[in-house]
Amino acid sequence: MSPSAKGQNLTGHDKIILSGMVKNRAQQAVPFASLKIRGTDEGTTTDSLGRFSFSASASGEQTLVVSSIGFNTYTQPVNLQGKDITMQIVLQPRRQELQGVVISAGSFEASDKAKGASLTPMDAVTVAGSNNDLATALRSLPGAQQIGEQAGLFVRGGTGEETKQFIDGMLMPFPNYPSIPGLPQPARVDPFLFQGILFSSGGYSALYGEAMSSALILNSVDLPDRSSADFSAFLPGNLSAGFQKITGDKKGSYGISGSYNNQHLYNRIVPQEPDYFYGPEYYNGNANLGRKIGKTGMLKLYVSWDHGHTALRNPDVDSLSLKSAYTSKSRNLYAHVNYRQLLGDSWKISAGLAYDDNRDEVNTRLLDRDNQQVFLSHDPYRYKNSDFLTRSVFAQGRLVLTHMFGRNQSIDFGAEHFYTRDRFTHNDSLSALTDHLSAVFAEGNLQLSSHISARAGLRMEYSSLLGRTTWSPRLSLAYRISDGAQFNAAYGMFYQKPDNVYLFANRRLDFSRADHYVINFTRKADNRFFRIEAYYKQYHDLVKTDPAYDNNGKGYAKGIELFWRDKKTIPDLDYWVSYTYLDTKRDFLDYPYTLRPAFTSPHTATLAVKKFFPGISTSVNVSYAFAAGRPYYDIAEQPEGPARVRDEGHTRAYNVVNLHIAYLFNMFKKWKQPAFSGVALGANNLLGTRQVFGYNYSSNGLNKIPVTPPARRYYFIGFFTSFGVDRTSDFMDNMDSNL
Known part of the structure; x- marks a missing residue:
C-alpha cells in the first residue's frame, strides 16, 4: 500500500x-x-x-x-x-451448514458480493454497443428486448413504462430523456456513481412497487477510496468533466460532474435520416455529498439536473409531398437524500426523501418542401400543428426499519408516500392530476435450514386519485444442492397505476396487475456462471383505449432464458452468452383482440466478448446481438365497433455487431497521484446491416414508411483521463473478478 x-x-x-x-x-x-x-x-x-x-x-x-x-x-x-x-x-466450519443460500429468482446482481454474476458499472462502460448507458447495457442480459426506436427497458413482454428505476431505495420517475418517435433516448445517470446494480426481471422485493415487469435497483457509492478528477472528449461531440474530493477527516466526500453532448456536427458529416435541424443536444450536471455520522451513520445527497433539445423533420406519412417537424425540449431536476444508521447490534434504520421537477415541451408542425409551415383544417392534418407542455412534480418520503437476527436472518418493515402533480397542456386545453399514493410493507429473510432460504413479504398501496387499495404478496425460495449450485423460485403480485396519458382521458381507471411465477437453476464455480430460468406472467386489468378507455385488457408472457459467463477458460478473456425465448400476447390499448405486442421478439440472443491485452494495454470488446423479427400492425379505428387490423407482418431479423477498442496509458508518470488515460474508438453496427423496427402508416393505410435507425453505423473516437484513480486496474479486475 x-x-x-x-x-x-x-x-x-x-x-x-x-x-x-x-x-x-x-x-x-x-x-x-x-x-x-x-x-x-x-x-x-x-x-x-x-x-x-x-x-x-x-x-x-x-x-x-x-x-x-x-x-x-x-x-x-x-x-x-x-x-x-x-x-x-x-474460519472454522459451522456444523452441518453449507455456504450461504442467496435468493436469485428473477434477478441479476452486480455488487461487491456478486462480481461477475451480471453487470458491474465497468461492464456498462466497456460492453460494446452500450455507449455508457445502463438501459442499453442491460439489453445484453436475458429477458430484455432489443428495442432501438423507443426509450426505456422492455422486459419479458412488458412495455418500457413497466420497468422502474430506484436509487438507494428512492424512485427516479424520469430515468431517461423524453421519448422521441423512432429514436432511443439516453439515460440520465452515470453508471460510475453506483457500487451495486440489481436488475430484477421478475419476483422482486416487497420493498419496491409500481413496476409490473421489472425493477432496476441501484445502490450508490458511500465514500470513494480517494480524491479524483476526470475529463473526456469524444467525437461526435461529447465533453465531460468532474471531480470527487475526500474531506480532510476522511469521513466525508463531495463531488460535481457535468457533460455536454451535441450531435449537430456529426450529423452533417454522417448522413442521417431523419433531417435534424437542431441537435440532438443534451447537457447534464450532478452533485453528490456523503458524510459519516457518528460510528455507524451514513448520510448521502445526490442532485442531478439536465436539459435536452432535439428537432427533426421527416416525410409526412399522410402526404409524402409534405413534411412533419417534431421539436422536443426538456429539463429535469432530481434530488434525493438518504440516511441510514445502525441502532445497537440488531437494528438498522434507513430513511430517504426524493424530489423531481420535470418539464417536457413538444411542438409538431406540418411543413411544405421549403420547410414553411402549412395549415390544413381537414382530417388527418388538422392536429399536425400542435403544442404540448407537460409539467410533473414528484416527491417521495421513505422509512425502513430492519431487525437483524442470527444466521443472516432479518425482517424489514416500513412505509413510503409518493406525491405527484401533473399538468398537461395541449394548445389551449389544460388538464391536471394530483395523486397521493401511500404504501406500507414488511418482508422477512429467513434461513430455514443449511440448505434452504426464504423471503416472504407483503405490500399494501392506496392511491387517492384512483380511490383503490392493493395488496401484493411476494414469496421467494432458494434451495442449495451443492456448494455453488442451487434452485430458486419466486411468486409475486405486482400492481401499477395507469400512465397519465390514459388517466387524463378517464380518471376512473384502476390499477393494472401482473402475477409472476419464476423458477431457475444457477451454478457458480471456477470463474464460470450458468443460469437457466423459466417464468410465467399473467396480466390483468390492462388499459384499453378502444372502443373506450377502461381496464378490460389482459395478457400473458412466458419463456425460458439461458445465461453463461466464462472468465477462466482463456486468460484475460471475459465472454458471456445470453438467450431468451418469449411467448407473449396482449389485448390492450387499441388492439382489437389478443396479439403479440409489436415491441416483442420470440428469440433474442447476445454474445459479448471482452479481451484485455496487458502487453499493449489495450482492451478489445466485441458484441453481437440477434433478435427474430418483430410483428407490426396497421390498426385502424372504425366509426362503429372495435378497431381492425388493416395490415400486419414481421420485420426482418435484427443483427448487430459492435466493436470498441481502448488503448490505456499513463501520461503523468511523474505525478505522485495515480493517473489513467486512454484513447478509445469504435463502431456500432459495424457491418452496416439494415435494421427495421416497424412501420408507420398513413390514416388511409396507403402509405407505409419503415422505422429505421438514423444511420446504418455509429462511430466514435475520443480521449479520456482521470487523476487520483488508476482505472487500469478496473479493466484488469473486470477480467479477473470471480463469479
Whole structure:
C-alpha cells in the first residue's frame, strides 16, 4: 500500500490499512466473507480469492469481526495505531451448514458480493454497443428486448413504462430523456456513481412497487477510496468533466460532474435520416455529498439536473409531398437524500426523501418542401400543428426499519408516500392530476435450514386519485444442492397505476396487475456462471383505449432464458452468452383482440466478448446481438365497433455487431497521484446491416414508411483521463473478478 493511500483520522493517527486473506481449514479461499470493526460501519467483503483490504478511521484497541454463512464468527483484537496490519484468517466450519443460500429468482446482481454474476458499472462502460448507458447495457442480459426506436427497458413482454428505476431505495420517475418517435433516448445517470446494480426481471422485493415487469435497483457509492478528477472528449461531440474530493477527516466526500453532448456536427458529416435541424443536444450536471455520522451513520445527497433539445423533420406519412417537424425540449431536476444508521447490534434504520421537477415541451408542425409551415383544417392534418407542455412534480418520503437476527436472518418493515402533480397542456386545453399514493410493507429473510432460504413479504398501496387499495404478496425460495449450485423460485403480485396519458382521458381507471411465477437453476464455480430460468406472467386489468378507455385488457408472457459467463477458460478473456425465448400476447390499448405486442421478439440472443491485452494495454470488446423479427400492425379505428387490423407482418431479423477498442496509458508518470488515460474508438453496427423496427402508416393505410435507425453505423473516437484513480486496474479486475 503506497503512502498516498493513507490519511489522518480525527485523533491525528495515520489511517490504518487492514489487509490479508480469509481461508477455511483446508486453506481454501472464503469468498464474500464480511469483515467489520465492531461498533462501526467500517469494513469490507473478501473478493473471489478470499482477499481483503480496507482502511479504518477508528484508532487504538479495536475488535475485528469476520463472518460468513457456514462458518463460526471469528473475532480478533487489533491495535489500529502506528502501522498497517496484514493478517491471515482461518474460519472454522459451522456444523452441518453449507455456504450461504442467496435468493436469485428473477434477478441479476452486480455488487461487491456478486462480481461477475451480471453487470458491474465497468461492464456498462466497456460492453460494446452500450455507449455508457445502463438501459442499453442491460439489453445484453436475458429477458430484455432489443428495442432501438423507443426509450426505456422492455422486459419479458412488458412495455418500457413497466420497468422502474430506484436509487438507494428512492424512485427516479424520469430515468431517461423524453421519448422521441423512432429514436432511443439516453439515460440520465452515470453508471460510475453506483457500487451495486440489481436488475430484477421478475419476483422482486416487497420493498419496491409500481413496476409490473421489472425493477432496476441501484445502490450508490458511500465514500470513494480517494480524491479524483476526470475529463473526456469524444467525437461526435461529447465533453465531460468532474471531480470527487475526500474531506480532510476522511469521513466525508463531495463531488460535481457535468457533460455536454451535441450531435449537430456529426450529423452533417454522417448522413442521417431523419433531417435534424437542431441537435440532438443534451447537457447534464450532478452533485453528490456523503458524510459519516457518528460510528455507524451514513448520510448521502445526490442532485442531478439536465436539459435536452432535439428537432427533426421527416416525410409526412399522410402526404409524402409534405413534411412533419417534431421539436422536443426538456429539463429535469432530481434530488434525493438518504440516511441510514445502525441502532445497537440488531437494528438498522434507513430513511430517504426524493424530489423531481420535470418539464417536457413538444411542438409538431406540418411543413411544405421549403420547410414553411402549412395549415390544413381537414382530417388527418388538422392536429399536425400542435403544442404540448407537460409539467410533473414528484416527491417521495421513505422509512425502513430492519431487525437483524442470527444466521443472516432479518425482517424489514416500513412505509413510503409518493406525491405527484401533473399538468398537461395541449394548445389551449389544460388538464391536471394530483395523486397521493401511500404504501406500507414488511418482508422477512429467513434461513430455514443449511440448505434452504426464504423471503416472504407483503405490500399494501392506496392511491387517492384512483380511490383503490392493493395488496401484493411476494414469496421467494432458494434451495442449495451443492456448494455453488442451487434452485430458486419466486411468486409475486405486482400492481401499477395507469400512465397519465390514459388517466387524463378517464380518471376512473384502476390499477393494472401482473402475477409472476419464476423458477431457475444457477451454478457458480471456477470463474464460470450458468443460469437457466423459466417464468410465467399473467396480466390483468390492462388499459384499453378502444372502443373506450377502461381496464378490460389482459395478457400473458412466458419463456425460458439461458445465461453463461466464462472468465477462466482463456486468460484475460471475459465472454458471456445470453438467450431468451418469449411467448407473449396482449389485448390492450387499441388492439382489437389478443396479439403479440409489436415491441416483442420470440428469440433474442447476445454474445459479448471482452479481451484485455496487458502487453499493449489495450482492451478489445466485441458484441453481437440477434433478435427474430418483430410483428407490426396497421390498426385502424372504425366509426362503429372495435378497431381492425388493416395490415400486419414481421420485420426482418435484427443483427448487430459492435466493436470498441481502448488503448490505456499513463501520461503523468511523474505525478505522485495515480493517473489513467486512454484513447478509445469504435463502431456500432459495424457491418452496416439494415435494421427495421416497424412501420408507420398513413390514416388511409396507403402509405407505409419503415422505422429505421438514423444511420446504418455509429462511430466514435475520443480521449479520456482521470487523476487520483488508476482505472487500469478496473479493466484488469473486470477480467479477473470471480463469479
